[in-house]
Amino acid sequence: MKEKIHIYHTNDLHSHFENWPKIQSFLAKRKVFHESKGEDVFIFDCGDFMDRWHPFTEGSMGKGNTALLNESQYTAITIGNNEGITLPFHDLDSLYQEANFDVVVANLYLPEYKRPDWVHPYVIYETKHGQKIGVTAVTTYYQKLYHLLGWELTEPFTELEIQLNRLKDETDMIIVLSHLGIHDDEKMAELFPQIDLIIGAHTHHFFHEGQKAHNTMMAAAGKYGRFIGYIEVDLIKKPVKILPRLFETASLPSEKDEQRFVQELENIGKKQLDETVTQLHNSLEYSWDKPSPLANLLCEAIHEWCNPDCTLINSGLILTSLQIGDVTKYDIHQMLPHPINPCTVELTGAELKEVLFHAEDEEWIDLGVIGLGFRGSVMGAFVHYGVVVDKKEQQVLIKGFPIDPEKTYTLGTTDMFTFGKFFPEIRRSEVKNYFMPEFLRDIMEWKLKRMND
Template identity: 25%
Template sequence: MHIALKSVSLSLLAAGLLTACTTPPGKNNYLDKTYKITILHTNDHHGRFWPNADGEYGLAAQKTVVDKVRAEVKAEGGYTLLLSGGDVNTGVPESDLQDAEPDFRAMSRIGYDAMAVGNHEFDKPVPVLMKQRGWASFPMLSANIYQDGRRMFDPYAMFNLGGVKVAVLGLTTDDTAKMVNPAQIQGIEFKSPIAEAAKLVPELRQKADIVIAATHMGHYPDGLHGVNAPGDVEMARAVKGIDLIVGGHSQNPVCMKAENVRDDAYVPGQPCAPDRQNGAWIVQAHEWGKYVGRADFEFNNGKFKLVKYQLIPVNLKKTVATADGKTEKVPYAELIPEDGKLRTFLKAYQDKGQQELGVKVGELSAKLEGDREVVRSRPTNLGVFVGMAMMDKTQADFAVINSGGIRDSLPTGPVSYRDVLKVFPFGSTLAYVDLPGGEALDYLKAAARMTPGAGAFAQFAGVRLRIEGGELRQALIGGQPIDPAKTYRMAINSFMAAGGDGYPKLNQHPGYVNTGFVDAEILKDFVAKHSPIQAARYVPGDAVLRR
């Protein structure tokens, strides 16, 4: 039966009354009874093996959640699978410096059953990825990644849950080829995941009673994917026969408030209605292990019914005002204790990562200026340097950086990763937007209005601007006048893209892409690439003149 999400109330979801039927079952035998099957899922972990400064998420607390659910389901005679939508790599230095070894080893200890390969699994050379496969006790799946003409990973894995055969198919965004260093993927082809699914799903329906796709393709409501490659919605519409899509890549809680309308203001702990397209449920658990998604199904004689779905927040906290006018962080839900053994295991990696932050990554001939009173009042060499690092990573035509995001200078002489983190302590990610000339000009006009002294005051790279009284009078990109008929790529950070510091909101723009790369990591790599750095090369000169 088909149920339009716009007709499903959140109260029905909470009561566990959402149902769906699969396509005809596979050829395997199962008992004439109701099987309880729970699918747990996470995605876009990005190195968050350790809790943040507020005690949110972290794999030791995640293990407590998973263990508790598994015990509950087992006590009721049910079965569980734990799946990841990919992107274990890239996010925090303690993980990045150790090639995500703590993350993969901890996921093995938690007991993941399978994961989709994400685009960030290719951020480092292939030998590192192969080493990570060895650390993982679970299969890394992708049907559409080919190396020298052969599939690089297993396309799917089969699970027997008390006689019910479950196929988990892995798929990876074909945007990967343009999101990673080309030198690191020579001989590797990222074919259309939708085309590969169209070939494999009919085959899997003959082998399995339930077909799940673990994907790293992104959730774009109503299939409006803009410049991104097609995602889960588009695949579900194109390929019949998938029962559940456990997704990742777009880093959203997929909670729908109406048919084809996602609730992008979802609050932790509230009911969450997953998307449904062409008979397939689509779920995604935001990012970083902030949630563990839990989908409770019943399977009976070929019918696969969703009984209840929820996103379990992992120690997420909100800021509230106290009686004395101050603020404090309080949890959205009951605090989850960390698994002691796993925390002890991870503590050694956390300590090692902290030690490695002091290692030299480059050297500077002179200070790159990021002091607050300077960077918020006039163009600086660090503003240019950061902008060029952003442009280099995204192949952008120009970059705009809010000066409030630059928190310190880079010193003369040896530069450590810790020095880099003082410049970018917030963990913002790098984004870019492909804009028609007119829109690029409008954005530069908005940036020009940001007044000196404010955190919104803009630093630039790749442009020449003349600003009078806060109004943009002349603008060149790449030394040329802006052509309204041309498309320009602008690099910004995720904070600005979300409308931070009063900038135009661009994270819903069809040309927007969040690369997922953390700003400090990008800056570190750029320092290392160009070291020893001659500071004189980044003097802003008269590129941006204000009167």
């Protein structure tokens, strides 16, 4: 029995809602069109649909994003790292309480490796003609960070093999929703030829007409809703034809005022975050090209929170000033929208000295930074606390004493430097301690409240 099914997919929206009205309208129309012809339609999202940089997401802790997915009648979704490791345990555990779609994540567990009741390791969908579509999903293996938040995460390919063995004799087609990234997807296609279709995410890649890898078709739709993925599948027991393509969202007709829609979401988030946390008697300013009161205050706050030997951060983290008067959660969110956590790393004195001297270079100030949780634009000048650095004299003092090249020190900083390649010494450190679930804005709020106590 030959049967045609239609798959639509999104990924890595990251709460960039400017394209959402067009996406929502497009999906609704296409669903009605296909179903009027008696054909099945599946709509999937592959993770990072939410991102706490946006006040609508921050104010609702992602539940507003779930409501948007409900409105567009998604079939199933998986989670990305922005759902998985930027929300405190309770907020992720309750994120999909009102979901009208399936949440599929094969490698996410509660402590003692019990599955949350809102998570499916796989789902089998039966088409109108009785053929069975098996869908499983895996998310990025940030095992240590999930563990710190109270979750357990299993190795994706190990978990995938278990689920595929369950699906292989029960289904006519196997789909994997992957939030692993393009390189792992290619490896997945090589290791598991029984997979018919991988719909990918995480690395923001896209394929205009899909990409075949061994026996498996790969599809992906970039980031921020700039594309909507569409896959037409002809089924005859096993897929004989899988035809992916992308629709460019900008070329779709406007059904409503996108700017007004985005502003409405902004206003909802601003209202939810309209809670006064402190009052300022003097404004606090920021600068990216030199040390400033706000950057210095954040550095001091991280130092006090993490209790290292010294602390180093970049000024580009600060995006707005704070004015005299009431300071709200919204104000602090706008100043520090990044889903970034403070952390400490252990370094030898020689390594720490190299990092501190490198941070003095002026090349950092205008360096553009993308990803790693950073939601600003440039790195900015570095500021430090608890240490005196004299690059000209090649001298570093910690607690008034010259740095000992053989001694081990702890450096307070932000988690982005442990993931990125900016400072090899930090990235190579074998001892890294992440302070979670607090973001930098939570530490700044804590510091501002203490200043007024």
